Amino acid sequence: MAGKRADDGAQESIWQRMERPARPPRAALTHAQIAAAAVEIADAEGLDAVSMRRLAERLGVATMGLYRYVRGKDDVIELMVDAVYAEEARAAEGRDWREVLRVSALRLRALMLRHPWLVETTAQAGPLTPNFVARTDRLLASLDGLGLDADTAMTVIGTVTAFVTGATTARIRMARLMRKEGAEKMDDLRTIYSSRMKWLLESGRYPAFERYIREGVRKDDDDWQFELGLESVLDGVAARLTI
Amino acid sequence: MAGKRADDGAQESIWQRMERPARPPRAALTHAQIAAAAVEIADAEGLDAVSMRRLAERLGVATMGLYRYVRGKDDVIELMVDAVYAEEARAAEGRDWREVLRVSALRLRALMLRHPWLVETTAQAGPLTPNFVARTDRLLASLDGLGLDADTAMTVIGTVTAFVTGATTARIRMARLMRKEGAEKMDDLRTIYSSRMKWLLESGRYPAFERYIREGVRKDDDDWQFELGLESVLDGVAARLTI
DNA sequence: CTTGAGGTGTGTACGTCGTACGCAACGAGT
DNA sequence: ACTCGTTGCGTACGACGTACACACCTCAAG
Incomplete structure (x- = not known):
């Protein structure tokens, strides 16, 4: 032996x-x-x-x-997604439904900005991870007692969530572009892209866009744009809630 | 020789x-x-x-x-993105701004559903591709004459677009999950996930979500949810436009 | 007609990825 | 004591993106 x-x-x-x-x-x-x-x-x-x-x-x-x-890498990604959603495990606070939806939206946005790779997991991760269900549950609970049917309540939540993910994805995309081009601030990016932009505008085919480039003064104020958009969306769903 | x-x-x-x-x-x-x-x-x-x-x-x-x-694969993806946005090159029709935004949103959604891989290009493609600028320009033009400052006009467009991309991304994600699990209809998916769902619900930690599962009758009606959400968002921005 | 050069298409090769597969070591049942 | 299933791991395979050098065609100059 x-x-x-x-x-x-x-x-x-x-x-x-x-x-x-x-x-x-x-x-x-x-x-x-x-x-x-x-x-x-x-x-x-x-x-x-x-x-x-x-x-x-x-x-x-x-x-x-x-x-x-x-079982494979997809499993790892699903674990990752659920792990970061666990950061959102606390109940959303707020006196009324609007406040709850608002802070929940801001927190989701902050979460995505903290983990920008989340936008790349769209292809793999399923939507039924436990902590995401937990978030949905809490938001649904905050809409209880408003006399909404279940479908409308879920659609309200889905609408706000869709806005948040869409807007934040756009911002993350921009940040990624900046990093790729080695720009520190948006102005650096504009400098880098100035020739491309000039080429686009000189075609004269985008007069309204050109006017925005000239006249817009909050082009880089993402927070302002996000909050304005969020308030608009909340206004919109509020009309559905009170009817 | x-x-x-x-x-x-x-x-x-x-x-x-x-x-x-x-x-x-x-x-x-x-x-x-x-x-x-x-x-x-x-x-x-x-x-x-x-x-x-x-x-x-x-x-x-x-x-x-x-x-x-x-120059590399990223260039290919940028070409792809611009190529499909060219499908949206026609001017958006509609009598008023709301109609223009509405059909534009529906068309963007249809475009994304036609090319679901668009949601995976977020990481690579920059937002300055010519045909995307063209879309933005047309939408900005439709808001002309409403007395909006440039920043607000752009934010309105960004808000609607963010909702559309977010909502459509969620739907594409669901379709992808169905394909991955080999399900034809949503009911098939529910069958496949029933044990997982039962396990989630039996914990008793998601009562509001459970109620939605029981009471919701339009859980699979994506079009209904999308249109309701879109109308809400449009309502919300309308308030900003008329002030 | 020969020749040299520049641009263009191609093949090979490297380092990386996800993961299938099969071997070595171990604890438990006969 | 001997087997046998379970567990941990190293090797290996086929894909990927792309750097690089070479073969070729075309054309200008001699």
Whole structure:
């Protein structure tokens, strides 16, 4: 029996066996650990940097070891999405439905800006992750007692959420463009794109757009634009609520 | 000199040289051709199927030949995005601003549903593609004469557009999930997810959501939800316009 | 007609990705 | 003691984007 493993097993005695468990003493990962590590990588370097190899390395596990806990990369992304939505687990506060929807919208926006890679997960993550259901549930609860039927209540929430995700996605896209072009502020980006812009405008085919470029003074004030848009949307759904 | 190419060049005479120019007589691609081919692939098999190799093969060109026309894959995607926005090149019709915004929203939604891969291009494509500027210009023009300042006018357009992209993205995500699970109708999806859903609801932590699941009768009527949301948003911005 | 040069299309090659597969080590049942 | 399922991991495969160098065609100049 000793001879059977003489060429590799019997030779590594004590010292070698002592230093091996130091690296992976006993793996025993949890899904929460996997999600947290993946989110850290994505926050720091973008979703593309989250590869199974990188993730495993960060967790001190062999690459294929991850497949013991997830079925594939899509699972990892689903875990990531749910993990960041957990940050929104607190109940939304506010005296009335409008206040609740408003702070919920602002918080969702802040969440997306904190984790911009969320916009790239659209393709993979399903909408039934537990913490997202939790958010929907809380918002639905805030609309209770207004005499809305279930369908209308859900549509109200969906409408506000759609606005928030759409608007924030546009802003993230712009921030990404800035980073790609190496611009610090919007003015830098404008400088970089000035020739392209001039070429577009000189065609004379976009007079209204040109006027906006000349006259707009809050072109970079995303917060102002978002809040104005949000108030408009809330006004719009309010009309549905009081009828 | 003949000896220098004896092993490959001199041996191929006439027949071989005759059949070679048949393959690539003169390529001379155009950017429009590249975009059209890429869009076809993406429409049929998704954005992931658009690889430089696949695209080159479809165009009858060597893989690296594409790099004569584009700087990299990001360029291809930017071409694709602009190409499909060209479908929206017609001026939006409608008697008043509200009608123009409404049909424009419906058309944008239809466009995205026709090319669902658009939602995945958020990370790469910049917002300054010519045909997208053209859309913005037309919408701005429709708001002329209402006495709005440039910033508010742009925010109105941005708000409606954000709602449309957000809502349509959610719908596309759902359609993708259905396809992934092999479901034909929403009811199939519900069957597949019934255990997961039951598990979620049995925790008792989402009473409002549970009530919606029980009482909602238009859960799958995306068009109804979208139109209700759109009317709400338009109502909301209308208040800003008439003040 | 020869020759040199510049632009154009192509093939090969590198490093990365997700993940299928099969081997080594281990704990438990006969 | 011997098997056997379970677990952890290394290797390997086929894709990807693209850098790079080479082969070719065309045309100007001699």
